[in-house]
Amino acid sequence: MNIRRLVTLFAVVALIAVGLALPSFRARADLPESAVVSTEWLAARLDDPKVRVIEVSVIPGVYERGHIPGAVNFVWHTDLVDPVIRDIASPEAFQKLARSAGINADTTVVLYGDNNNWFAAWGAWIFSIYGHEDVRLLDGGRAKWERENRPLSIQQPSHPEGNFTAKPARREIRAFLADVLAVVKGEAEGVIVDIRSPAEYEGRIFAPEGFQELAIRAGHIPTAVNVPWGRAVNEDGTFKSVEELRQLYASVGVDGSKKVYVYCRIGERSSHTWFVLSKILGYDVAQYDGSWTEWGNAVGVPIENPAGTVWGRQ
Template structure:
């Protein structure tokens, strides 16, 4: 594989490698929206292809067989560097890239700012239905990138583990309730994922990111578990921490929709805190 792209790639840099056989661009989009406009040559995959749910829990990881089938159906290749984008603020593309990473495919990049950034750069777009090539994508689950409810319960008092809640402050304190219970995992650090982006919706410079992370006492020596409501926003922060060189990073598929809807999980609710 000759392509060497950073975790976050800008539109001009991606445009420079269009046509490189080692690079696959994939739109996380519905077939209808993709058909209206997409980056030339991009493949297409929908969120429902690589996530599953068990209501009221959303954003779960499907089993490896289903993921292998979904990635193969989309035409993704194990020998390619996969660059994902969306039109929904980067969280859907980030979730695809998180899933690829924890299924053993680490050659991944996010188009910073998504389709809007591409359009703003004045680059070519095309329309037409998805054209999926045949492939046989192999997956291998990487357990060190995944936290589930039982793993979290077992590590609540582990000083080597930190929980990073990237939801809004109202969600974190429990005034914005989106599951059976509001609040957060005990001891979790709150860092709204939007703080990692500038006014243009794109990733802040590295120096600013490092300061934000340090100001929130997020330490690379600890195992950082990212979560939000259904592990879309927190897939973005997972990629940001990878971009900053953090080696021990996990995502929590299901996230608060799993934890907050369970009846036996401890919850911290700070609505009445002074």
Template sequence: MTGSATILPDDLVSVAWLRDHLLEPALQVLDIRGYVNTEALGGGRQRATYTGALNEFQAAHIPGSVFIDWTRDIVDPESDVPAQIAGPQRFAAMLGLSGVDAGTDVVVVDHAGGHFATRLWWALRYYGHDRIAVLDGGFARWRDAGYPTEAGDSTTLPRTFVPVVRPELARDADDVLALIRGGGQIVDARDRETYDGAVQRGSRGGHIPGALNLPAKDLIGDDGSWKSPETIRETAQASGIDLEIPVTAYCNGGVTATAVLFGLHRAGARDFSNYDGSWNEWGEREDLPAEGNRDLWRQG
């Protein structure tokens, strides 16, 4: 399935659009519902565990969709840092088994059209596939609209996905250190309490020095819809972000950061990258600098 023009109108599609195009032969829906489960340890400290929502998919999903377990299917099992994106061969094998090749239009679904969907949006772009859109409102909106669902496991025709790595879309710790020294633009996608260090996940709290704070949750409205590009642009500018220069985002695990990148992309940013290791890596390495409210740290 190659050579045909995309049918996707945008990188964000509505449930009504998906309903009307669900039977298009070039379309494949990927369901990446999952959870970050946090446990309070006292003193502002947290522990997180990552899970996919396979049982929920098996109970009800959009007809024809294929489940992707974000904690297993598209991660590097050899990495010491949790949930790092899989290498090209592993990623390509999983996407091929999920019915994706160069001519496939992919619509990604999570619970509410948030950061798990954008994680796969970023990963597919990183591996050279631009024919991808996020379902606004996710599976919750599809269900609430009364559209049909089916139960059971995934079934689809396997295809051959050929990855073309775009290294400029990913950054590692050394790259981020160079950005700090060179005055590059770094954005922290976590909430303000975590950015400041009042909430701490891992061995230490705080943020990467010089990072601006733009919580991903500020880009999505109360009804679960993505805010307009114009509103996101205003929010980003109010946070000190310049959309005309390169931006690298991070969070705790390289997932929520992709929601900020998706929003900034929709607002006009064209040069962006994800620090995939994020605080899961940075916060555990004492050789890497951190900033934060040390009075809050001492309270813990």
């Protein structure tokens, strides 16, 4: 009798445990592993020479005081943008950087970083621009890895020189002002997504509090829809499920039938949305990295300013 009771109790407990674990399982299961990897996935492959982990954090000293073992440090301010002119890293500089990180043509590149993976997503965009297909993000970024008390190292990795070769820049995933202007004027087909906060989108503020790169005008690019980047992630910073993401963007008319243009303030947050739309949902997406700090300063381009904060009004 007692044994049967015990077995029943065990069964009930096991069922509850499975039930509790299931939702997170299901949410994760449909994210394509070719784009997003879990902390478990990565933890099991730290010694795999085919997998190269790269940290792109922007708070100084974060990488140095402890990174995922074997991870290489890419510095957004000097490695992933041109250090002099406003542009992305040149193909020569990026090829040198990637080779010194030991990246080969067939390497699986996994990026992660602080600040919700924004700058890591920028890194993924640069890898894609220069033709490296197998580039993925660590779901939940640095914060999740730390939260799970996974190991960190202060040891600087040294990897044998790789053979990565930068291909000619893929123009179709990067948009310039003229490309976006053509969409606004109806000369080209496309849908524009502004991923900033509603306050920035409406022109109530020029930039998030504490940020200094400003524009002369506040507001957004005409016809752009507003989907703040953060709506693509769960509370713990992990990506929502494919179905949730598809519905989120479909609700504002972004369903992959037309080319998508994403922008933010300088292109760091919109890299995140670029990653969601292109690498997770598979849509045709270009990032406009000039973003609001170019558009809001450009002479003669139309803007929308629903908040009515244009100069001289207040």
